[in-house]
Amino acid sequence: MIQYSDNEMMALAAGRFIKDGDIVFAGTGVSMLAATAAKRIFAPKAVIFFETGGIDPSLDEIPMAVADLRVMTGTSLNSGLIEAFSIVGHRKLHTVAFLGAAQIDRYGNLNTTCIGDYFKPRTRFSGSGGACDVAAYASGVITFMQHEKRRFVEKLDYLTSVGWYKGGNSRKELGLRRGGALAVVTNLGVLRFHEETKEMYLTEYFPGVTVEKIVESTGFPIDTSMAVEAESPTPGELQILREEVDPQRLICQAILAAPQR
Amino acid sequence: MIQYSDNEMMALAAGRFIKDGDIVFAGTGVSMLAATAAKRIFAPKAVIFFETGGIDPSLDEIPMAVADLRVMTGTSLNSGLIEAFSIVGHRKLHTVAFLGAAQIDRYGNLNTTCIGDYFKPRTRFSGSGGACDVAAYASGVITFMQHEKRRFVEKLDYLTSVGWYKGGNSRKELGLRRGGALAVVTNLGVLRFHEETKEMYLTEYFPGVTVEKIVESTGFPIDTSMAVEAESPTPGELQILREEVDPQRLICQAILAAPQR
Amino acid sequence: MNRYPEIADRLMGLDEAVSRFVKDGCQLAIGGFTITRNPMAVAYEIVRQRVKDIHLVCHSHGQALDVLIGAGCVRRLEIAYGGNGRYAPTCVRFKKAVQRSEIEFEDYSNYQMSLRFLAGALGMPFLPTKSGLGSDLMNYEGFSPDIRKEAKVASRKYAMMDNPFSEERDEVVLLPALTPDVTILHAQYVGDDGTVRIKGLTFADIEQAKAADTVIITCEDIVPSSFIRMDPDQNSLPPFFVDAIVKAPYGAHPTACYGFYDYDPKHLNLYRKVAEDDALFKGYLDEWVYGVNSWEDYLAKVGMEMILKIKANPVIGYAPGLDRK
């Protein structure tokens, strides 16, 4: 049986959402792995870019932060933050953003600010960074999550980044003209959002994961009636991930060393 | 007797207003001559820049337009229009702008748009360009005019660029925080503005020009009680103008060829 | 695997770029400024294809503006400045068209127009400024309420508001974003990956391109991506903002292109002279636009002697000592 890490499975599952011509907003970690995998495996004409302003870098080594020097080399353009965010929202472009979060709700709204009271939090996180911005402006957002009940919650402690807001048409009514939560990729499976209600539902469970495990790990009810088992990564896909995307195994290996579920 | 052209006299008279550290916004023609003369004769630490974005060019040849390639060579920075206009209005900088106009009124308001009805003008001019902008944002404006009654008018056909507006405190009341008309330099003399009323008055008449001639050439009453005769250009000043500033005599010579008044 | 397979679809001739993207009645923005880096090859092609009813949106423009107006391609104009520096303090055909009421026009200032392009580029509905307060720019509207209902025309010339962050009264002007159907630019370099590099002053070219639905770039040359990506700090536009790429050496003639060639004083003086007279101007168009079959033909008419005279010193950027009278 092929051995692979959560990060590798998640990166490949998310990478499949990217189409040729998409402009992909990448963060660090799995998101970086997914964006690069997408470009090298599924959508060679996609363009990867970063909120820091680096557009389409060669990415011969994997960056450890969005301001890593590795996002500035071999690029089409090195610009700044204003330019980068104006790309995210550009009406001419189809932009897909990869984000991570500490909490998510059923409408794909995200919390990356704090757990507990905002003014006296139990845990303070980094804050919005560009997440609130790309959630407002991108054509679609794919969120990476660790699938745990305390992270998939009925009510966010702080709503940093808007997904489908309160469901239905509520995002548009806020004044946000496009975008919304496209998918959630977790260490257990893939979830999408109902076309009308905008509620999260399960589309795929990863090999070796049960639907029950996912339901138990989700803090709100989810529809699982359309879920199917995901395909395992192919040896070819894993080879590209490990040898081309992350040759130093900074993101693949970190998790490979941990026990497989 | 030293021979010199109107343009040379005007450039030198205007150049004297520039102080070290001033950021000088220059246009074409006499304005270019004046800005360069100021830097090479009176204020070597002044910086010349253009609305097109060229900052502190070497100006080895005189530009024929503010977008002339000659404003892009040897500069500190080649930027764009937005950056240039933000320099004009920057609170940290003392910016002095040279402008020209077809009409001026007693408060130093300028018309560079049209003569006659706006929608069906007798004569249409180039329009504001950056004039309205620098009139709003610069620390001070020096305007070059041909001194004629039809140009110094009671009422402008079109108010393109605001000077002291309706006099007194009216400029500030508009919401413009600084700036205003500093001086007017004509082919006959130099005029400034009364500190309180903001009305134009004569400070200098050029050698060979009478005060009466200036009063006759002005379409509104002006106070001439403080006027003195201006100094003639020195041979040294003229030499710098002709040999360093405009070695091809594109602006000096054009007028030198015309009959002296 | 070729990393940049897309560019082939976007490489085309002048004729195709114009016929595919510059439609009758479109809103058009032009890069460059007065006598520099006007996309003249495209402008002449627009005239040659007799595109009509163009709504031009300009900051401070010169030669391309005047040719398009003079040839009757323009119905409507938003403008800050129409001039060619010392070669035509006011663009002649522009002047005549306004004086004869042949076009609908509306005046803004240069900064105002630049901010409107910036707003379009950033996807903002408007931007605030102090410029215009007290000016007749705020008192005269050129467009009728009917025109204001059209899709690409701002519903109001501007709006006033009181700065909500100030304790005291502090009025600001809000300027509506511009989002042209098409922006045409001339650049020095386009990489074979589609990346655009403009050298020298960029004016509002980048904002104009990002604000537009469609962007046509002519360039002096197409260069390897290995060159253009060796110093990406210098680049101006990424490939995904560019819809048509046309190789057109000397494509800004008779205006200048930093590092490549200076403006052509002889042609600009000739132009001003013919522009003053309707019959002469018709003759100019017949000779220089309708009468030539290609951009190469046009350049052959300009002639080798002038091409060599205006050739820029590549270090100095312009043609030193050029007779510019």
Next chain:
Amino acid sequence: MNRYPEIADRLMGLDEAVSRFVKDGCQLAIGGFTITRNPMAVAYEIVRQRVKDIHLVCHSHGQALDVLIGAGCVRRLEIAYGGNGRYAPTCVRFKKAVQRSEIEFEDYSNYQMSLRFLAGALGMPFLPTKSGLGSDLMNYEGFSPDIRKEAKVASRKYAMMDNPFSEERDEVVLLPALTPDVTILHAQYVGDDGTVRIKGLTFADIEQAKAADTVIITCEDIVPSSFIRMDPDQNSLPPFFVDAIVKAPYGAHPTACYGFYDYDPKHLNLYRKVAEDDALFKGYLDEWVYGVNSWEDYLAKVGMEMILKIKANPVIGYAPGLDRK
């Protein structure tokens, strides 16, 4: 005649730059982004001089932010993001300071903060955006009405308005400009005319500098103006925006500087470890800040072995193959 006599007045040491310009209670903006081009030499000097009650205004920041907070220099913070990428997903001393209510803080997003700097740079009172709509960024204000009365603090966190150019309801968020007392930046080059050139990504450095009353630039080296003016398209700031210039090679260590050196993974890992423990962190400051007499001393402590390891390949821009775990 020397065309650029001014720079001598502005060249100074770290100690003078900080003691003259970074006052107790000042509003301070920091250039760079998370683990890159943080003006660390200045940040350490601010700590060494025990400047107090700083009001920090940041977009997405990392190392300098965390050192300043950890050393107790910061009283008030406006921030979008405090993190060091994989080396500290949330900056540790920032996290502790918030959790222990040791600082006054207010959250914005990265684009929002960038737009606020841009507004300050352009002299605009505010800029509009859609970002923030529906977010708790719009529901929680960190500053009290009393703080809002202070000169450099915005009178409101934001304002809402209906786009006056839209027929339909179209709400936008207006963000107040930022105009810091001081902005500190680290650049690769400063010309001997005072022109600044930043290579690689510029983040919001240029907007932060133009928005400020005073600008301190540290640089890898001071280069002849003949070099910096040979290709002015590449330059970042003209001399008149710069108030203090300090030559500080490796002045961004342990963060990275494109073309010169990579981030120092060993130091960043060490930092995260000590930051988790109050006593260890005090020891870190004693050892690396209070205990060194100069920037040269600090670099000597980093050691030649690490300096060589992080040295960037000048063509590739970073240190390929560097052990970054």
